[in-house]
Amino acid sequence: MIQILSRVSNVRSISDNIWAINLVSPEIASIVKPGQFINVKVSESYMPLLRRPFSVQQVNADEITIIFSVYGLGTALLSKKRPGEILDIIGPLGNSFNTEDKFDTALLVGGGIGVAPFPFLTSILKRSTKNIITYLGARSSTHVITQQLENVKVATDDGSMGYHGTVVDLLRKDFSGSQYGNPKIFACGPTPMLRSISKLIQEIQVPCEASFESAMACGFGICQGCPVELVNDEKKYALVCKDGPVFDIRSIRIPYGS
Amino acid sequence: MIQILSRVSNVRSISDNIWAINLVSPEIASIVKPGQFINVKVSESYMPLLRRPFSVQQVNADEITIIFSVYGLGTALLSKKRPGEILDIIGPLGNSFNTEDKFDTALLVGGGIGVAPFPFLTSILKRSTKNIITYLGARSSTHVITQQLENVKVATDDGSMGYHGTVVDLLRKDFSGSQYGNPKIFACGPTPMLRSISKLIQEIQVPCEASFESAMACGFGICQGCPVELVNDEKKYALVCKDGPVFDIRSIRIPYGS
Amino acid sequence: MVVNTEVNIGVLKLNNPVLVASGTFGYGDECKEMVELHKLGGIVTKSLSLNPRIGNPPPRIVETTGGMLNSIGLANIGVKKFIQDKLPFLKSIGTSVIVNIAASSVDEYCMVLSLLEEQEGIDGYEINISCPNVKDGGLSFGTNLSITVEITKRLRSLTTKPLIIKLTPNVTKISDFARAASDEGADAVAVINTLVGLAVDIRTRKPKLSTITGGLSGPAIKPVALAKVYEIARSVKISIIGIGGIMTAEDAIEFMLVGASAVQVGTANFIDPSTAVKVADGIVLYCTQNKIDSVQKLTGAMQY
């Protein structure tokens, strides 16, 4: 984990309201693992005050890429950065997806901007001989980001592309038909999606690692601000920024709300 | 006084650390008088929170121009505005220089960015048959802005251009030699400059209107935040934003400090 | 859907819940060219004292992160000049007129209120016992429970019009003061006045305000103000007018959800004098989108 001034080498809109930024950071690029994130100082003033966390979407030589949807002030400011500008970032942060345990088929399940860590995860998985199938859920076709992903199956809320329904429904349907050989699910997306995956997992008994989000003050373990509740653990809470963001989905009591 | 969304038509650096912005605002351009100012919302966030006041430097048809030195956060943000952006401005604010009373020679005396209202003042004065002589003080030659001014005499602190010394010393010297015919001084600049002019006025007994500054919260008379102290007046204070910024220099007890 | 925007503050009926706060909108006439004044829920005047006050020496204003410090020192034209020069215009607007009173003694409060009682067109009084920027009265009243009781009692005996006590946040337990006001018959409390704050110019090593300390306002203080309103809402029944850092309809709705029946916009007026009008419109939009037919229903509707 280092704090570093990193040069923006590219900023582009990759889809409806979704932006990608490339950052030159050999130090982070050389050690980051899929599922980890960086914490970005988006403003030179105190508004917003706190850094904003973003998953590393891809690594190319010296550069890391993040993608994000413009949500509030922080992401709006970020979308206005220009190549050549310098960003103060901290990373790599958090744990990562485990790509080395025993499974043959990686099922990447992402909702909305939750697709963010998958291109990098896919690159790493492709180094092994695992099968990769990617399930993407989005509001509608304009929100689907398939770049750098393998064997993509799409579900949209409005039916404008692929399956008409949620991505977890699509996954359930596929499981109810044929079975994937020795699968493991890698999930990232909004809380309601994680909650339905968690339910599905209980039905189909497939191992699943999921990336969780939480409001964060520091991102590196000093504020205790980002707990998720553990199931049956005397410690009761784990920190998303340090113990996570990736957890065995069965170990987490997923909160209600979005 | 109106609040209006005004389009930036031009942004340029006109000198060392000095910027000029043109704003399209027929409503203000058609009624503004020399010495008046506008109050500009420089940020879309709450940092800085308050508007920033700037003298109207010039008026051309539908457009007004402001010039400013980059000082803190507000002016830094302003210098990064781009043509086409929309600024929320309030104006015209304050009273104005009186160009119509009985004098034959207008002596415009400005220090640093205090030159700001003079191009517009000069345009108005040129409509009459008055003589105009402009005295400019600056730290050094790179800080001297002579555009759109008449008969400019320069004083620099470092002697790199014109008279070596303060602009008030230069003025005093000129007065001690020949006399200007029926003169009136129009002054704008930092407090120490106004204080020395005030002293000079007592010696030479020439009428003088000066533009004063004060920290401002509103700029249009509702916060009571911008007083200057009056000499011998039971009201004790006048508001820079409403009763000023232009005052007969003899009526104001000029504060110490910068 | 038509949203009913009327709210009641004790016996005072407001067209909508968004007023402009004392000291941040002058006497109403200064903004007439820029603001659709009749759309305001009400105008609270600058604090008025018996005699004119010149206020504190400059500097009176400092900007801070997300807020500002002021040390105006209750500069005002005095109640008599107000009645003569300002009240006629205020009456003509067609919105509620609340006159804010500040004083250095209990007797002075009474005298000012008595003079105002002779006038028509005043819809209520807001009593400033919480100004941090004057030597006499001000905070020394607002942080003293028995004086709060006495001021409320005396003024209550002089008027049947809506009486609003404006409280300071600079106390350990603001609900004690709200209860005192309530027990003595006030119609409402206005919460909060500014927090005591200070700023230093490290170049000159002097305080940035002539009075050294001043009052902090603006979005920086909103969380504190919300906590104070919430504390009071859980302990008294009278209406609460929420104040502190309101810049948007969202901010105002937060205040209503924790228990305010109405709100006041202060510092935001300096940045956009039409803020209160926009906030009022925004509250209606929120109600419409959430199928709430009356803004009154927002009061205390926080789920917890």
Next chain:
Amino acid sequence: MVVNTEVNIGVLKLNNPVLVASGTFGYGDECKEMVELHKLGGIVTKSLSLNPRIGNPPPRIVETTGGMLNSIGLANIGVKKFIQDKLPFLKSIGTSVIVNIAASSVDEYCMVLSLLEEQEGIDGYEINISCPNVKDGGLSFGTNLSITVEITKRLRSLTTKPLIIKLTPNVTKISDFARAASDEGADAVAVINTLVGLAVDIRTRKPKLSTITGGLSGPAIKPVALAKVYEIARSVKISIIGIGGIMTAEDAIEFMLVGASAVQVGTANFIDPSTAVKVADGIVLYCTQNKIDSVQKLTGAMQY
């Protein structure tokens, strides 16, 4: 010019006046890769209680204008695990180690301190009687003068090491509490802990923190913190450690000018964990530029 950066907090000598604040720097080891820890004036640990505390349910963090609300609820590993797992590293850094203690009873404070007294390498204690986010103890202690007296007295009798009482700003007159601490023999007061604040999500109509209210920190509160330090500096003689919204050396110098002998950097660590190091460097630069040969001379040097 060589600037002497040493300052004294009672009997405690610090290498420089800039510490990191409790709860905003963990136990020091989390930041070792990013921060030159030996350059800190001191590390104040997360508040430690007798037994581990799991803390409050999420959400615990909300950002506000120029600040943040937290409701961590004193989540900590407990004093025994601290002594075992964290103290060895802290001792090895070469900076002053201040252990912050929080408790739900006077006895618990005493037990924690007694356990720590058996250890070497602890340079002083900071007593948190001002946490707004726990049900038992916390603010109910810090807003109660007689409990403040009792806690200080009892702990003073147990240790000769530097004893710092950390005060809450959520009181009418903070100088009364500083005087109580001073009278009972505390070496210093640390000022301020967070202000009680609240935020509501108007979409869900729920409070944004699980505990409804939380503690406000960050640059938004700096003016309030400066006013509290100033108030105390005029009424007690013991050292003051200034805290609240310090982001830059300029901010820290403001605190020293109004009377602080040292400062703590809190929230800023979340944004830049090296803030305290940069602040310490910036203070030296300021002293050099202003021909001040010792940072101690800044304390109380405001001109007024």
